[in-house]
Each structure stands twice: as C-alpha cells, then as structure tokens.
Amino acid sequence: MALDDTTEDLARDAARGDHRALGELLKQIEPHVMRHCARILPYRQDAEEACQDTLLAVARNISRFEGRSRFSTWLHIVTANCARTTYRSLKRRAAEQSSDDLPTQRPDPRRVSVIAGSRLDLLDAMEALETDKPDLAQALVLRDICQLDYAEVAEQLGIPLGTAKSRIHQARKFVQAALGSEYGISL
Template sequence: MDPDEDVDALVRAAQAGDAEALNELLVRLQPLVLHRCSRFLPHRMDAEEAAQDALLMISRHLRDFGGRGSFRGWVTVIASNCARGTYRSMRRHSEVVGAAPLLESADPQTTSVIAGTRLDLLETLDALGAAYPDLVDPFVLRDLGELTYDEIAAILNLPLSTVKDRIHRARTFVRGRLRPSAEHR
C-alpha cells in the first residue's frame, strides 16, 4: 500500500472515531511535525514542545480536516503555527519574569548561525504578519513547509497566481529584513 494512501486510511478511520487509528496516525506524524517545528525553533527541546502542542491540536481538530488540500499541508499549517506560538510564548514569558529578553538579533558570539537565523526569521515573520498578514501563510507553507504552490492554493483556497504573488511579496519583505545591513531592524 502507498504510504500516503495508508495515512489517508488512518485519517478516515480516526475521523470516524477509531482510537487505535488516531494513535497510529500521531505516531507516524511525529517525525514530520518535529521536522516542521525544528525549521522554526533553534533548540530541540523547544521544537519538541511545539511538536507536542501540534500533535495535540491535530488530534483535537482532525474532524475539521475536510480534504481541502493535502493532509500533509494541513499538518504543516498546524505545526508551523504551533512553532511560532511557542516562540511568542517564550518571548512573553521572558518579559514577564524579568529574564534577559530574547534578542532582536542574535549575538554571533553566543548563538549558532542556524539558531540566530531562525530567531531573526521568527522576528521577521512577526513583522511581516503585522504589516501584511495575508502574506505570512503562503510564505511559511512554501519556504518553510516545503509545499508546492498547488498545495498552498488548495489549502488557502486561493488562485495559484495570488499564491505566487503573495510568496514573491513576502520573500521581498523577508530578504530586506534579514540582510545584515537592513535599516528595518
């Protein structure tokens, strides 16, 4: 049996109330969800926390998946949102308890290049969302979620040309913010 067909069968069974199918589905999704969360969060423990939140969200809202777009795409949306939510929560917590604030820009002497880039990207995604909220999801799904343009169009229920335009505009914004000499910081 094709792995995607097998997952689709598990989804249908879990949606019908089969607890064993739901359990098996979540076990199979765990590596994908952790990978998606790791694309955002620089520390494995944080990515694991976000992945657990995402798996819980998937289990609670599986009945809401109506087949618009791919199941993998739907999972990617949830994982991406949970990873970004985990980062925001960590940031708020550090501000509330008076801990050293999360850096606006990573210090290259104490932060790996990959971790610093992810922190900068999360800040940039928040700025993109504040300025152009309709550009965030297409960008995240394409460049971080690695979905095709067609999958994104189906998930977001948008024409393909609109998806491509939004991704182009988002990439332009992100590039301008992530350049070391950018004046936007």
C-alpha cells in the same frame, strides 16, 4: 513531511471519529512533526514543546480535516503554526523574565550560534509579516516552510495561482527587507 498512504487513511478514519486510528496516527506522525519543529526552532527542548503542541492540536482538531487536500499538507500547516506560536510564547516569557531582572536560563542564541540566531531573526521577520500582512504570511508559510508547490498554495488559500505567486513574492521581499535592516543591509 512525506507521509505514506496508510497515514492518509488513518487520518481520514480519525477525522470520522475512530479513536484507535487517531492513536495510531499520532504515533506515526510524531517523528515527522519533531523533525519539522526542530528545523524551525533552534533548541531541541523548544522543538519538543512545539511537537507536543502540534500533536495535541491534531488530536483536538482532526475532525476539521475534511480530506480536500492531503493530510500531510494539513499537518504541515498545523506544525508550522504551532512552532511559530511556541516561539512567540517563548519570546514573551523571555521578555517577562528579563523585566523581572532574573537571570535567563539560556544564552542569547544570536551571540552563541549563527545558525540559531539566523533562525530566530527569520522567526521575528515572519512574526512582523504576520502582524502587518497576514495574507502574505500565510502564503509564505505554505510555500517556504510547508514546501507546497504554488498550485497547492493557491488551492489551500482558495485564490488564483497568480495571486498566490504574487503574495509569496511580496512576502519574501518583506522578509528580506526585515532581515536586511536587522543586519544593516540595504536591499
């Protein structure tokens, strides 16, 4: 999510309580957030829901943005977390709906689209990682979803660079193993 210096300035002003800056900031970041959510979630409607959740989270939590890192880094993290939360919520609703024996509104993307199914499998693997090893999941999200470099990941997590690299490596191995078992592949 490449944001310009004007956006960074708006974020700092919004964090200090400038409501006009917050409104302008939300308008500027919405297309970026939507694109990022659409890369994570397979259905546009779900990506739109995650985008709205992200914008709401930014509005509610902008005062927590301390400016130690770039706003775009902070926004990446908020966006990825909201998209993953939306996915978990959708998955829970689908499970509740299927337990009520109601017809599903959408076909199972694993049967309809290889790309959408793969994304959902990856989200399932990430969810398992987050449940089992949240430190590893956080590092992997920052590196592979938010696309921060290793030094930025270490800085965001407050850990040494070597520890960040190790966590990312372990997380990738976990996800590969989870995806391998999903597809009957031994790694």
